[in-house]
Amino acid sequence: MTHDVFMAGFGGQGILLIGNLLAYAGILEGKNVSYYPSYGVEKRGGAATCTVVVSDEEVGSPVIGNPSCGLILNQASLEKYLARLKPGAFCLINSSLVDEGGHRREDLDLLRLPLNEMALELGDPRLVNMITIGAYARRTGAVTLDSLKAALKNVLPERNHRFIPLNVKAIDLGAASVKKP
Amino acid sequence: MTHDVFMAGFGGQGILLIGNLLAYAGILEGKNVSYYPSYGVEKRGGAATCTVVVSDEEVGSPVIGNPSCGLILNQASLEKYLARLKPGAFCLINSSLVDEGGHRREDLDLLRLPLNEMALELGDPRLVNMITIGAYARRTGAVTLDSLKAALKNVLPERNHRFIPLNVKAIDLGAASVKKP
Amino acid sequence: MTTDFKPVFERPVSLKDIQTHFCPGCQHGLIHRLTADAMDHFGVQQTTIGVASVGCSVFLYEYFDIDVVEAPHGRAPAVATGVKRARPDSVVFTYQGDGDLAAIGTSEIIHAANRGELLTAIFVNNTTYGMTGGQMAPTTLPGQTTLTSPEGRDVFLDGYPIRMAEVIAALDGAAYSVRVAVNNPKNILQAGKAIRRAFEYQVEKKGFAFVEVLAACPTNWGMSPLQANERVGAEMIPYFELGTFKDRAGDK
Amino acid sequence: MTTDFKPVFERPVSLKDIQTHFCPGCQHGLIHRLTADAMDHFGVQQTTIGVASVGCSVFLYEYFDIDVVEAPHGRAPAVATGVKRARPDSVVFTYQGDGDLAAIGTSEIIHAANRGELLTAIFVNNTTYGMTGGQMAPTTLPGQTTLTSPEGRDVFLDGYPIRMAEVIAALDGAAYSVRVAVNNPKNILQAGKAIRRAFEYQVEKKGFAFVEVLAACPTNWGMSPLQANERVGAEMIPYFELGTFKDRAGDK
Amino acid sequence: MSERQLVAGNIAVAMGAIAAGCRHYFGYPITPQSDIPAYMSQELRRVGGTFIQAESEIASINMLLGASACGVRAMTSSSSPGISLKQEGISYMAGSELPGLIVNICRSGPGLGGIDASQADYFQSVKTGGHGDYRTIVLAPASVQEMYDLTILSFDLSDRYRMPAVLLADSLIGQMKEALVARPASPPSDLPAKDWAVTGKLGRSDQRIVKSLYLGEGELEEHNWKLWRRAEELKAREQRSEGKFLQDADLIVTGFGSAARIAKTAVAMAREAGLKVGFLRPVTLFPFPEKAFAEATQRCKKLLCVELNTGQMVEDVRLSVARDAEVAFYGRPPGTGSLPTPEELLEQIRKHYGRGA
Amino acid sequence: MSERQLVAGNIAVAMGAIAAGCRHYFGYPITPQSDIPAYMSQELRRVGGTFIQAESEIASINMLLGASACGVRAMTSSSSPGISLKQEGISYMAGSELPGLIVNICRSGPGLGGIDASQADYFQSVKTGGHGDYRTIVLAPASVQEMYDLTILSFDLSDRYRMPAVLLADSLIGQMKEALVARPASPPSDLPAKDWAVTGKLGRSDQRIVKSLYLGEGELEEHNWKLWRRAEELKAREQRSEGKFLQDADLIVTGFGSAARIAKTAVAMAREAGLKVGFLRPVTLFPFPEKAFAEATQRCKKLLCVELNTGQMVEDVRLSVARDAEVAFYGRPPGTGSLPTPEELLEQIRKHYGRGA
């Protein structure tokens, strides 16, 4: 079984962090993984995207032409990347920053969640990314929530380990807001 | 008809000058020519050699493995280069600086001339090279003596043109000391 | 009844009216503006050829409305020499960062200066390799931590910050060499004058002119624009003395 | 009845007893001898690694009885840096000509000095590219005719002779920088002292040491050895002031 | 530590170098290889090595020459333009028979170009961009694990054959992260002693001289033949490649490094679609795995070579295959947005699979 | 002055450059090309041009880049190690679509090597030693007359295709003297105007920018294809070679420059000895005269490639000949006393002439 996912947002939304988190969770499950980041030209702000593949077989290409899953955290990313997704792909959209419609992908399994608002509920706007990855994991079963949570200490710098409980809550909140595959 | 000649001596004997002179004489006769010099590593003194080809046909290689003619002006050159000459090659040896024998080339058409003494007779030890080339031209007919003399003004720097008459005498002396082919 | 307004500050015409890619608080933008002011002042926009270097200022041609040649990293002074010799009547300036000029380009700037090429050289010293993410530069201050001096620059292993304006001034071929900063209005005024003078040297064929400008790189210093600007005055200027080290045409 | 003779001048043991390829009156040979004297003095022949440059002194290993690494043209200071960092306990010296060090190698010598590498650099300035047949060098004197300055060096087109000892002295990383000549016994004595001191700096791990030696190239100057030696005193020394420009360990 | 960690390719190179006993790094900043010096500046201090950020790429390669001449394991890393500047130094190292590792995390060119994944430096690396007749070992990793393993291998081969080694990768392999098992390394016990290294004469009567200048009659020619013989030995013994689905293949897809990585997925897709497509990836670019290509083309007469350039390795493929084999080429020269996708390569496979040889 | 003069090859290059209208020379001393700057430092002053002895080869190539960017005809000359140092600059010139002449009077390598005639820089010149996908025009004169004529041609081709041109020779062709007829040159009337040259904007609203940096989506790839298309045009239009005795040849001897010059005499000797031997010499190394080789090997299936190296051009020969042709190689890597003689090559001819294809 192979899971590939493409995530996009603007710098600061923590896209690359959850990309790493997902990949590490895969490793903890003994799977093969690849994580491939790509940034815009700008040094501050700008786009941040990455592709993660988690698989039982050897991972070939770390870049995917038509990803089977997408996590779209801002308007610009929707406009730029939605078209790439494979027909029938699951796509999580951050409705807090992305307007309704404005695209022609009736063939996708779209889920809109107000991620910024949900993060604020948890008391920290920076949790958008954790909620996202929680939702993704639950929905696709690419990795278990436990692996994600376990991987937190691998990807978070020592000094931020105190925030792990809060991140765990965010992951759970994300998971709770979607249904199993 | 093609004439190739290899000349060798130590720096200062004017080998390269007569190489140029011969080549230029060939040009004046509308022939094809090549002149290829090669020096030792030392900046002062050391060996000086060159190969000149004068031909009615296009000149191919400017380097000749077994030259059909040799002009050997000092002992070192004899020891290093005599062996290379083609069997039956005409070889002019400067007996002023080269001992009798000391080699096994019975197959060569050897001519020993006391070039330094002859030059002194003319009143200038530096004329060794001109005597040599005069003898060569007469003996092989590669170029006419007139062409050699005419070429003097092409190869001698302006300031030395006043010596042309003396050089002409040297060329003639060389020519007079050998017989036509 | 009418009111009259006279412009006291406007964008120079040599500088295109577009958004730059520079980070907030990056002083390349300001130094670009001062350079454009100088071109406007002498009315040479139409005859100027800029030589861009490799660094965050690589997009020179995006911002200046002039002809531009891109030089390989560190080689702008050599490229500019070729340009100037081929077009002696044009005004040719180079714009280089400290990694570009004081590291890989050491030889080219020194010999262009020593030959006394009729060039104007703008040198932006921000004590780091900005574009590549903040490595140690020859100008990095002792103790300054960078991507490649994680424990801070250790003068015993890494050597000392190099003072280019002084090095250039020491060459017989160089006619003008100064160091300025753009961390406050007073220094900005000085910097503007210096850059103008550096163009004057070329316009009047008086010789090679070099202007070192101390500038902030908030991003790679890991500081806010205000903190970074603070640091220029607090840490850079004490080591990199401001002043005119050579002004052959003038008194000095 | 016996007579006792005590040697007052003998060939240093670090210098092989063989014929050199140098032209008559070429002072590379003399500078080789003084360098060997310094090695003998500190008894470091066995631990010294020489770094040869490209020039008439390229055959360093033929003449010195020590381990030698050949460096590409101009890069001896970089090669020596690699050697010294890999073998900190060995004594490492470079030996470069003026074309090698002051032209193509400008960047390497300046940054090795600026890093304060524990090296001894011998720099032989004969105002020309000897090995390649006498082209203009950065050190060629104004008006000096060479293969590539047939009408004499024109400072307006070709720039000015560069004074390396002063340039090096100006760098914080350099500990010792001097200029000496070998045109007469008095100067030779000075030169010997300077080279010895330059090795002392390394042996005692006191920092980067640089010795510029003014020397004659009779062949490419188109002069007899005596005329050439004359010229060193008459033309070179007036432009290339002899002296100690930096001696950190000492008073200066 | 031999458990699986998530590591970027560039870091794996640095880890591999340190595992191989490399304690001397000389470099100059350039994207996209900056993680290597950043990591080295940290770690080498920790393990008591030398990290120098040189004033230029030229200084770096010459510092490497100096350190290698002393017999220590040393390296430099850079990217395309910086590697161009090292060509003279590499030629000197080869001429002086010095080992040493040069890492090239390629960027797009020519000139300043851009920083995207590129394979346009194949000729420079494999045909050698410096002057004179010489070769360097060239290894082309296609995974993070290989970035680590081949870095170690390159030090071993370089020491054994007294030839500089080039590790050729790009930002795709350099910046992607995968699981890495960082096995401890120990140099093969049969590596020849470095009895040529300069150490100072202490305890020796003979001098050691590291040089490339040979002026004696016939000396330099013999030296050239000596280097040539070593390269031939390397060709005989060290060709490495990865093959897959070759037995029954009607079309073989080939490529190296990042292109091969993408192509591999395309080949898998093709197989799923029932096409008999094989995969052959050179791991060593020099020595080029001629034997593997000759063998594979005994049966399969159609190849498709995929590169991130306009056609470079394809020449060596054509020189290696059976005479009656057809070699097609598909290139995507590098640049922003120009990385091919597996889907795109699958199309190419279909296109050429159909065609008769 | 069109009468025949006795001139050295290096001087012929300098004369040709001046005849071609080149008024800007930038160089750095190195044997065996020093006659060129020596002559230029004299003549360019006389004709009001610019001669700069730069501080290094790197400065020279970048001064050339700057001058070429202004639209003037300019050149640099050097020898092998110096040319290695110019590789980054050449890549930038190619990437910036700049013409300009780079003369390489090769010396023997690798490293410092020696100053003898060498052909070991074939790969560097033809496969391009710099980074990125680019090509340069490469011309290989084999006589003093060609040193003059091909220098002029290289400026014309370089301007037409906006590609740097490399003139590849060595001390044999550079230092030998032959009769030269220095015909006055005039650039072809159909050369495209240099409407890309920087001049200062005076009289223009648009900027002119000479650069190689392309970051926009797809831009750099398209730029690479554009350069590739130009190279293909060059291949289609500008292949040049010299052939002799090809009609009935049973063995064709090939080689370029100095080796070809020596081989030509060997071939003549062979003919005298009654052997049906042909001669085929590439004059343009890039574009390589593929057509001439393909054609010649329709009939003759045996070739002997002679080079002053261990085998470089032979690869392009193998890529160009008919599939069933056999290409043998005879190399003499450079060094003191290693120049082959016609007699020596004749032996090789006899050796291979006998053998069945």
Added chain:
Amino acid sequence: MPKVVINEERCKGCALCTIACPKGLVKISGSLNRQGFLPVRVSEDDLRLCTSCALCAQICPDVAITVHRQEKGARS
């Protein structure tokens, strides 16, 4: 016409101008611009206190400020 015109879209909110203004009239605003930065503003009232010294404009790295002076002669 205001003495100080700030191009809010060009402004990157670096705040250097806020320390350059001798009267402290330039202040960071609360709302992001399209680039995602908080641009600076000079309030209507503050504008009256502005001396048109242009120091804010002088220090701006992004040349986002233009300044005019009210002509002596002119009646307002």
Added chain:
Amino acid sequence: MPKVVINEERCKGCALCTIACPKGLVKISGSLNRQGFLPVRVSEDDLRLCTSCALCAQICPDVAITVHRQEKGARS
């Protein structure tokens, strides 16, 4: 044993020693050596005047001269 020993085969006849000797004792000889140079000599009589100051040796680029001093104590 002579105070000054000149290695005539090593000597290149540059004559620098002839100007270095305060007593002018070193002179160019008339006969070429195997290298083709005219080496210098110090005549028997001149040797007596030699002070062993070694300046000739100091200046010699080819290290062709060695100098000894007669020990004070020694009777001759």
